[in-house]
Amino acid sequence: MNAMIFAPELYALCMSAVFFGFTLTRPNSRRDFLMALTFAAVGIGVCLTAIPASGDLFRGAYRVDLFSQVFKTLLFMGLFLVICLCSELKGIEERLHSEFYLLLTICTLSMMMLVSSVHLLTLYLALELSSYSLYILVFLRKREDYGVDAGVKYFLIGATASAVMLFGFALIYGAVQTAYLGELLRILPTVLDQPLVIFGLLLTLSGFLFKLAVFPFHFWAPDVYEGAPNQVTAYIASASKVGAIAVLLRLVSLTGGNSEYLAHALAILAIITMTVGNLSAMVQKDLKRLLAYSSVAQAGYILLGILSMNPAGYTSVVFYAAALLLMKFTCFMVVVKVADDGRNLSVDGLAGLHKRSPILAMALMLSLFGLAGIPPTIGFTGKLLIFTAAIEKGYFVLVLIAMINVVISLYYYLLVIKAAYLTEPKEALPDLAISPPVKALAGGLVAAMVVVGIFPTYVIAVARAVARLLLA
Amino acid sequence: MPLTYAAFPFLSTILLACVAGLLIILFLPAEREREIKWVSAVCSGITLAISLFLFIAYDQDLGGYQFVERIDWVPSMGITYFNGVDGFGLPMLLLTGIVFFTGVLTMWEMTLRVKEFFALIFLLVTGVFGMFMALDLFFIFVWYDVSLFPMYLLIAVWGSTRKEYAAMKLTLYLLAGSALILPGIIYLVINAGLNTFDLLALSEPGLFTPGQQRFAFLLFYIGFGILAGVWPFHTWSPVGHVAAPTAVSMIHAGVLMKIGAFGVLRLGMTLCPLGWQYWAPLMAFLATVGIVYGAFVGLSQTDVKYVIGYSSVSHMGIVGLGLATVSVDGLNGAVFQMFAHGLMTALFFSSLGYIYDKTHTKTIADLGGMLKTMPVATGYFIVAALTGIGVPCLASFWAELMVFISAFKVYPIYGTLAICALAVTALFILRVVQKVCYGPEQERFAGLPDVSLGLGAPRIILVSVIVIFGLFPSLMFDMIQTATIPFLDRLP
Numbered sequence: 030m031n032a033m034i035f036a037p038e039l040y041a042l043c044m045s046a047v048f049f050g051f052t053l054t055r056p057n058s059r060r061d062f063l064m065a066l067t068f069a070a071v072g073i074g075v076c077l078t079a080i081p082a083s084g085d086l087f088r089g090a091y092r093v094d095l096f097s098q099v100f101k102t103l104l105f106m107g108l109f110l111v112i113c114l115c116s117e118l119k120g121i122e123e124r125l126h127s128e129f130y131l132l133l134t135i136c137t138l139s140m141m142m143l144v145s146s147v148h149l150l151t152l153y154l155a156l157e158l159s160s161y162s163l164y165i166l167v168f169l170r171k172r173e174d175y176g177v178d179a180g181v182k183y184f185l186i187g188a189t190a191s192a193v194m195l196f197g198f199a200l201i202y203g204a205v206q207t208a209y210l211g212e213l214l215r216i217l218p219t220v221l222d223q224p225l226v227i228f229g230l231l232l233t234l235s236g237f238l239f240k241l242a243v244f245p246f247h248f249w250a251p252d253v254y255e256g257a258p259n260q261v262t263a264y265i266a267s268a269s270k271v272g273a274i275a276v277l278l279r280l281v282s283l284t285g286g287n288s289e290y291l292a293h294a295l296a297i298l299a300i301i302t303m304t305v306g307n308l309s310a311m312v313q314k315d316l317k318r319l320l321a322y323s324s325v326a327q328a329g330y331i332l333l334g335i336l337s338m339n340p341a342g343y344t345s346v347v348f349y350a351a352a353l354l355l356m357k358f359t360c361f362m363v364v365v366k367v368a369d370d371g372r373n374l375s376v377d378g379l380a381g382l383h384k385r386s387p388i389l390a391m392a393l394m395l396s397l398f399g400l401a402g403i404p405p406t407i408g409f410t411g412k413l414l415i416f417t418a419a420i421e422k423g424y425f426v427l428v429l430i431a432m433i434n435v436v437i438s439l440y441y442y443l444l445v446i447k448a449a450y451l452t453e454p455k456e457a458l459p460d461l462a463i464s465p466p467v468k469a470l471a472g473g474l475v476a477a478m479v480v481v482g483i484f485p486t487y488v489i490a491v492a493r494a495v496a497r498l499l500l501a
Numbered sequence: 502m503p504l505t506y507a508a509f510p511f512l513s514t515i516l517l518a519c520v521a522g523l524l525i526i527l528f529l530p531a532e533r534e535r536e537i538k539w540v541s542a543v544c545s546g547i548t549l550a551i552s553l554f555l556f557i558a559y560d561q562d563l564g565g566y567q568f569v570e571r572i573d574w575v576p577s578m579g580i581t582y583f584n585g586v587d588g589f590g591l592p593m594l595l596l597t598g599i600v601f602f603t604g605v606l607t608m609w610e611m612t613l614r615v616k617e618f619f620a621l622i623f624l625l626v627t628g629v630f631g632m633f634m635a636l637d638l639f640f641i642f643v644w645y646d647v648s649l650f651p652m653y654l655l656i657a658v659w660g661s662t663r664k665e666y667a668a669m670k671l672t673l674y675l676l677a678g679s680a681l682i683l684p685g686i687i688y689l690v691i692n693a694g695l696n697t698f699d700l701l702a703l704s705e706p707g708l709f710t711p712g713q714q715r716f717a718f719l720l721f722y723i724g725f726g727i728l729a730g731v732w733p734f735h736t737w738s739p740v741g742h743v744a745a746p747t748a749v750s751m752i753h754a755g756v757l758m759k760i761g762a763f764g765v766l767r768l769g770m771t772l773c774p775l776g777w778q779y780w781a782p783l784m785a786f787l788a789t790v791g792i793v794y795g796a797f798v799g800l801s802q803t804d805v806k807y808v809i810g811y812s813s814v815s816h817m818g819i820v821g822l823g824l825a826t827v828s829v830d831g832l833n834g835a836v837f838q839m840f841a842h843g844l845m846t847a848l849f850f851s852s853l854g855y856i857y858d859k860t861h862t863k864t865i866a867d868l869g870g871m872l873k874t875m876p877v878a879t880g881y882f883i884v885a886a887l888t889g890i891g892v893p894c895l896a897s898f899w900a901e902l903m904v905f906i907s908a909f910k911v912y913p914i915y916g917t918l919a920i921c922a923l924a925v926t927a928l929f930i931l932r933v934v935q936k937v938c939y940g941p942e943q944e945r946f947a948g949l950p951d952v953s954l955g956l957g958a959p960r961i962i963l964v965s966v967i968v969i970f971g972l973f974p975s976l977m978f979d980m981i982q983t984a985t986i987p988f989l990d991r992l993p
Binding site for chain 2: 383398403404405409413416417420421425428429432433435436439440443446447450451483484485486489490493
């Protein structure tokens with residue numbers, strides 16, 4: 030086995046081993062935070078150097094290629110960003126901080142394995158590993174009434190979804206007698222007219238649709254977002270989505286892009302998902318719940334790119350995954366920083382933010398405009414790519430529906446922006462103490478969202494190269 | 502159409518001046534209000550100077566797109582940074598420069614959240630300038646949206662009269678428009694199959710079937726028409742005008758609504774000429790309804806700003822009617838009307854803004870005898886009103902004349918109706934002038950200071966431009982004609 034091509038995973042494994050060691054020692058959250066930050070920062074470097082790597086491992090059950098490496102880098106970036114928010118983990122008891130980092134690392138590790146898995150069993154293992162770490166992470170909330178409620182709900186729906194998925198695996202395996210995705214790619218397009226295969230594929234996808242919070246598997250999202258510690262929510266909303274998107278892309282591309290049934294099923298799911306997400310978000314009072322529903326809606330847009338099943342569509346989804354990571358993370362950065370004692374934040378709780386911290390208010394505004402797809406932000410470019418791909422395939426009506434959804438979504442994004450920029454707090458609140466590194470991070474995110482939005486050439490080139498692998 | 506590349510990137514310099522202003526303001530501390538205002542004035546002055554220079558330096562004998570700049574932006578998608586102006590774009594650039602500069606001067610006395618206000622204004626105007634010069638569909642859309650979303654905060658924070666409702670309504674309406682435009686753009690780009698967003702490459706005749714053109718034109722017409730205040734999509738506009746602070750009303754009614762009409766011209770009519778001809782009767786119908794409706798609703802308003810708002814609906818209807826005639830005169834008149842109406846509403850809102858700042862009312866019944874209280878400020882208001890009525894020697898007279906002459910030829914009934922409506926417009930504007938400006942002097946307003954020469958500067962500029970183009974309309978017509986004649990020659 031070539032250890033070099035496995036380097037990012039090995040690195041993450043070492044990182045989790047270190048934190049496992051820490052869990053056995055006296056709690057020291059400052060040490061944990063700094064170690065995690067350093068590890069994650071170096072980890073991005075490791076992932077970047079491993080980008081050119083390629084090869085097969087474990088008897089062909091594990092593939093390292095540009096697709097997996099780019100997504101691994103994105104995942105590690107997500108981990109790093111989330112750890113940046115953990116300087117004060119107020120939502121979690123101090124004695125559990127090492128466990129928090131341990132689980133976060135394991136979750137990232139398992140999602141890195143997920144994007145490399147090309148065998149149904151490794152896929153399942155990786156997915157379960159990441160899910161179980163997330164279940165526990167949700168439970169870690171200091172206020173147990175929140176955490177337990179959300180954790181149980183997450184666990185139950187998650188377990189159901191993975192049972193359904195396993196059944197789908199069985200059906201597919203029964204139909205085509207292989208569990209290697211590479212062979213599936215060859216055989217599946219020829220047997221796609223069999224109802225059994227389509228049904229199996231849909232059940233299989235449902236496991237990942239659950240992760241992405243697509244209708245009808247989206248019910249956990251608002252409760253879990255609300256109940257989990259803010260940093261964990263940030264992770265679920267950003268990094269874990271990236272993993273789910275990657276696997277969905279891998280699976281859907283197996284059909285070779287010519288399955289009408291699948292496209293229609295996904296189209297219906299996409300429409301319902303974005304509409305349900307946007308309409309439900311309009312009435313939310315809690316910012317995290319609102320963002321949860323907005324995540325649901327975003328999943329609908331992503332499905333639109335996936336169901337186009339053409340190179341442009343896959344490119345757009347890869348691009349949008351990166352965009353979503355940035356935008357969603359930025360929103361949750363504001364949540365974490367404004368709710369400085371780890372509480373849940375209502376939309377009204379943003380009142381006076383433009384005075385308390387202008388940079389956070391600006392970051393929030395830009396990320397929300399990005400989520401709504403308004404130029405010149407990265408979110409607009411992503412949506413443009415998705416819509417172009419869909420119209421190329423002839424789904425004009427779908428795009429029109431998506432655009433109407435965009436207008437609906439703008440309504441509640443504007444309400445949040447109004448709270449941050451217009452509403453004055455009932456009693457004067459002190460300025461938020463934002464440390465210079467966080468200010469720099471916020472500034473960097475704003476710059477990244479705008480610069481990539483205006484000048485997306487290089488990111489599109491990478492996304493295109495990644496997408497090409499899916500169709501090879 | 503000949504393309505003349507620029508020796509110096511004047512157009513980008515305009516955008517850079519806006520972006521530079523924006524960045525400088527963002528990095529200045531919020532307390533340095535004086536400096537922020539000076540930076541705004543200087544940067545907006547630069548944009549005005551350059552647009553004036555371009556207007557004069559444009560070679561009218563050569564025609565076509567001049568001062569062109571072109572850089573590949575995203576080669577894999579066929580997006581280019583492609584700017585250029587012709588006889589349609591230049592009047593709009595000049596208008597934007599004038600309204601922007603005078604708008605900044607008009608807000609010289611503001612004190613509430615100055616930094617954010619000017620930063621947002623700069624962002625908005627960057628979008629407007631970009632929209633008028635861009636020749637790439639991607640950038641046209643980007644600039645279009647950039648010019649819209651600052652409106653929400655500008656109205657919701659600094660506005661008056663039901664500001665949050667108005668801001669939300671306006672933003673949602675306008676972005677609903679862009680929800681039609683973006684699919685329209687992608688639809689054409691994909692169907693052309695050239696993998697380019699280049700407006701000129703896509704406007705080659707024969708690229709799209711008549712059916713595609715009809716479909717896409719309708720998307721563009723409704724999408725941009727919302728912003729242009731086309732009846733029945735106009736309802737955001739009076740509410741928005743009323744709620745917005747003075748400079749925003751000026752830019753909004755003066756320039757932003759023109760973006761809508763310009764978008765129909767630049768995208769709809771250029772890319773889908775067959776669709777334009779097909780839908781022209783519908784455009785004429787909606788425009789006429791808008792003219793008549795605006796006039797009659799304006800008649801019953803009690804708030805001066807509402808009156809101006811509805812007169813805008815009426816006047817923008819004239820632009821629509823001009824575009825619908827599919828003739829050189831109609832197009833000339835429509836573009837001239839865009840220019841003239843922009844100046845007129847800017848002057849209207851600017852002069853009214855001063856009166857409102859001092860008296861704190863814009864209800865017609867509460868005002869009266871203002872000509873005695875503050876004769877100069879009211880004088881500007883009267884000039885604006887006269888322009889709105891279309892008195893000869895003022896810019897909009899020529900524009901309306903041209904539109905009506907050609908409308909009579911093509912749509913005699915609509916033309917007659919529109920002219921009758923114009924009489925009603927004249928009636929309600931004169932009624933406002935009479936109630937607000939004349940009559941006995943109001944005791945409680947006595948002693949209010951009149952507008953000083955310095956504060957009056959923006960209005961003086963606006964009045965003089967209106968008079969210059971009213972006395973010498975050929976200055977403008979010769980310019981517009983360089984674009985309209987080749988434009989109509991291209992029609993199949």
